[in-house]
Amino acid sequence: MDATQLTELMGSHDFMQLQHQLHHNNNNYNTDGHNGLSSESAEGSSRPVRRATRRTSQLSNNTYDLEMTDSSSQSDDTSGGGGSSNGGGSTTNTGHPSGCSLGGQGPSGRGRVQQASSGACPSTIAPNSTSSNSSNANGNASRRRKGALNAKERNMRRLESNERERMRMHSLNDAFQSLREVIPHVEMERRLSKIETLTLAKNYIINLTHIILSKRNEEAAALELNSGAVGGVLLSNLSSESGGPVASGIPANSNAATICFEDTLASGGAFDCAILAATDGSLLNAATVTTSPAMQSIQSQAIHLQTPMEQQQQQASHLPHHQQAMHGHGHLGASIQSQQQPSLVLNGTTSVGLGIGIGVGVGVGVGVCNNAPSFADINDNFDEPFREFL
């Protein structure tokens, strides 16, 4: 499937299909904790094959002369990226004759947590060796001899820095791989690139957000029809941190709202908040969107929060009904448009009461929902993901 097809698919917002494809991809892509780089994951994918060789430690083949006195001279020999790595297809550092491995570093490791054996891998770094050397010298660096010793230590530090950087990048790549595994995407001949992964993740989040809003709008409409109550969801427990979504970047008269929901997908209870757009007609029609179980779960939670009590509390805000309206939904009919409050917080830590109502609701034009400022005023790229996948 090429990028054009991806674009079309994303344009359809058929997340059920995406979810299906996600499952399919999860079966195809390597998830063995090796960053999807093993050769097994390379079936039909060239990148994993290539990167399988990259994952091997360059240090395994680097023959740093720690006795050299000029670190700049060694850099000429060791720079050049993957070129110095072994050409093996294994992910287990087969390049080193002694089988030394710097791989297997967990993504959670930060900094130097790898304890390499300098004895078994003379050309690799013993990450703590320097510190131990320093400790052997009673930590008195000022008394170190200048000249060759410093150059030697510089080389060692450079090697350590290289290893840390390598591990850091590995962790980053592991995170990318984790992201690939949780976002639905269509099957491709190759693995998603980093930029594709980020773009898709962003779009996915935005679409999820829209789905929640759409669902909420429908529910609000239903409640109004049944009881005549004012639609809307109480904004509860909205984070009021100064750097939070509400306080940052949303004009007081903007239609933008903030939604915070428990991330049921990946973060295990973390609270993800996203700034939502007031509708400008770009919102999805929920009836046309099928969602993944996780998304449906989110939606059900959203519905659950729409209680009459919450509606009453919203009414207590004394905001005119039409001013409480955040936006209308282009697909839901005029009777609903002036009663949408696309603010939904499922969880959080700090209540700010009428956060949305104050920060967002006030000043929204009456009955001009579709013409009101949208999130695009805040983020010009907001709508763009819906027009084009990548």
Next chain:
DNA sequence: TAGGCCATCTGGTCCT
């Protein structure tokens, strides 16, 4: 062969 993507090295800067 050009371009895309990537891993790694490297030196500078920021942060604790």
Next chain:
DNA sequence: AGGACCAGATGGCCTA
């Protein structure tokens, strides 16, 4: 002071 972070440089691998 040392580690994290960042961006530039370099070169390999792959596809069109």
